Amino acid sequence: MMQRDACFHVLKRHLTDEIVVATYTSAHDWIAIAPRDLNYFSTGAMGLASSHALGLALGCPERRVVVLDGDGSLCMNLGTLITIAAAGPRNLIHCVSHNGTYEANGGHPLPSRKVDFAGLARAAGYKHACTISDVAAFEAQIGGLLTMEGPVFVELMVVPGAAYPIDYPNLYRADRREALKAALAGIPPR
Amino acid sequence: MASNDATAALHGSRIIAAIKDAGIDYVLSVPDITTAGGLLAPIAEDNALRLIRVCKEDECLGIAMGLAMCDKRALILIQHTGLLDSINALGGVAVEFKQPICFMVGLLEREVDRPPRQSGRFRIRIVEPILDVMGIPHHLVDNDADIAVISPGIQTAYRDNWPVAFLIGRPPVAS
Numbered sequence: 001m002m003q004r005d006a007c008f009h010v011l012k013r014h015l016t017d018e019i020v021v022a023t024y025t026s027a028h029d030w031i032a033i034a035p036r037d038l039n040y041f042s043t044g045a046m047g048l049a050s051s052h053a054l055g056l057a058l059g060c061p062e063r064r065v066v067v068l069d070g071d072g073s074l075c076m077n078l079g080t081l082i083t084i085a086a087a088g089p090r091n092l093i094h095c096v097s098h099n100g101t102y103e104a105n106g107g108h109p110l111p112s113r114k115v116d117f118a119g120l121a122r123a124a125g126y127k128h129a130c131t132i133s134d135v136a137a138f139e140a141q142i143g144g145l146l147t148m149e150g151p152v153f154v155e156l157m158v159v160p161g162a163a164y165p166i167d168y169p170n171l172y173r174a175d176r177r178e179a180l181k182a183a184l185a186g187i188p189p190r
Numbered sequence: 191m192a193s194n195d196a197t198a199a200l201h202g203s204r205i206i207a208a209i210k211d212a213g214i215d216y217v218l219s220v221p222d223i224t225t226a227g228g229l230l231a232p233i234a235e236d237n238a239l240r241l242i243r244v245c246k247e248d249e250c251l252g253i254a255m256g257l258a259m260c261d262k263r264a265l266i267l268i269q270h271t272g273l274l275d276s277i278n279a280l281g282g283v284a285v286e287f288k289q290p291i292c293f294m295v296g297l298l299e300r301e302v303d304r305p306p307r308q309s310g311r312f313r314i315r316i317v318e319p320i321l322d323v324m325g326i327p328h329h330l331v332d333n334d335a336d337i338a339v340i341s342p343g344i345q346t347a348y349r350d351n352w353p354v355a356f357l358i359g360r361p362p363v364a365s
Contacts, residue, residue, distance in 0.1 A: 034217035042255070042283075043283075044255070044279060044282030044287055045252075048248065048251065048252035048283070049252070050257040051250075051256070052253070055252060055255060055258075055259070055262075056259060058216070058240075058256070058257060058260075059256060059257040059261070077248075077249065079246045082245050082247050083243070086243060094268050165209065165328075172286075177259070177287070180259060181365075184260055184261075
């Protein structure tokens, strides 16, 4: 097991111009660790992060899209694995923090803690799927994963790290969406 | 204006022409028997539209918003039961985030001799009132004359960043 925020610090060091879609506790961690215009938090309903990411990946094929999903969120939208695999975006990397709980909803366990999410993604037809359980392995693999032809699925076996502020109104601010749109359109930030 | 005429014609080819006129790039769909033959099947064969087949209807809202962020236009083609199943995403994505989410919704087994609000089928009857409560404009497309609302409705949605729904009142014929 690794701490989720330690993992995200590693990811931040490897990013350049990728769009990052982050949801719920992953979003709270990510906005504190890596505030940037190319972040996308406005998922609107639990489970849909990877669906938003698919739209971004199809709409911006020249740019890589990284999703920071949760296992509870993915459980609410498992069909997304099939939809994504069939659509086949080569620029999508779907990371799922697996801690076995609905962390954002009070930390209660998922109906099962034994799900092999990478196996599900592989069976659905993702080009590549793997499970990573320690930070050193993530550090060693993330560079390659970010350049691999997608869709790529990365199951991250995590426990919560530091406690970051939980501020949904801040995450969902309209100006964040506008900043991302401007960045994607090539308009310099104000 | 809906005719409530059981013999009126609705042509899928004309609906597709209106979709293209509105600049739609992607069609996101879970199949609906109302539109499966007359609309979805020809869309699947049309190289000018990219069809994304989706497992469950609420996924479409996320995909459409992601595309909109990249300045790409999408139409969501689903059944009214799928719309009802997607109410949380409809509220969270389309309404609260003010997104141009465009729906084309087949009213499965709607009786063509009466308005949807007077349907004997409960889930048909509640579609328009629910859209009203959510502040989402909707248009019944029940015959070829009604198709004229589609392109301007989509253009308005993208201009105003607000959702719109077109309710397909009878199975379109393909040609």
